[in-house]
Amino acid sequence: MKKEIMDPIKKLIYDQLGNIIDESMQLMNSLQEKDHCLLCELEDLHKIFQQLQSQASSFYLQSYLSEYTPHYAILSKVIQHLSAQKHGGLIVIERNDQLVSFLKNGVPIDAYLSASLLESIFYPGNSLHDGAVLVSGTKIISAANVLPLSTKTADAKIGTRHRAAIGITESTDAIALVVSEETGKMSFAINGGLYPFSSE
Structure with a gap:
């Protein structure tokens, strides 16, 4: 599936989604640790989501406008x-x-x-x-x-x-x-x- 994604922006979005999945799995695993606080990690994950949304919006905005x-x-x-x-x-x-x-x-x-x-x-x-x-x-x-x-x-x-x-x-x-x-x-x-x- 990854080979089919040719556009650089889509590739970036794909990689960012992979990072989010990896970070989420690490957070899920750390829930088993009694004294581990997730707040900093959740804040970092939130920033990744915001960056991903902004990058995806830029890509789709250009797609929406290019015809007009x-x-x-x-x-x-x-x-x-x-x-x-x-x-x-x-x-x-x-x-x-x-x-x-x-x-x-x-x-x-x-x-x-x-x-x-x-x-x-x-x-x-x-x-x-x-x-x-x-x-x-x-x-x-x-x-x-x-x-x-x-x-x-x-x-x-x-x-x-x-x-x-x-x-x-x-x-x-x-x-x-x-x-x-x-x-x-x-x-x-x-x-x-x-x-x-x-x-x-």
Whole structure:
């Protein structure tokens, strides 16, 4: 089975899952030891799971986007730059479903997608930086869009950008990329779910 996995990212995920299985077996065996505390090992295992989720999310995000925009690399670069500077951002990529009826108060841009333009839109103080940017194919269609907020998540830690990202993906097949202004963490939403991803 291992020989069939050709993609480097899938190979990495495969190896990480193997590490998790090995670590889990060691933890199970150590339960027999009377004075052994598992807390540190469980914390290490939790970190491995988080890293695996982030790597897998990056792989699948690229897979989800590649058919609908040739500019995954640009979008990834922008998200990483926003994350490094803790500049909040929300980018919605249109796939099969038309999104116009779900957006409000957007400002038309109608320009070819570029890293410099996207980063300038989300620069703090820019009048367009608070809303969502709509990307379709090779173009930035509009900015400062207001999206429908998710009503299904009750997590108080999830801010407005993240609730908007989840909300648009609950109603459409769009993908939303989000950068937290508070933490700089990157995530994407699809089918009403929110997933962290790495810059690797």
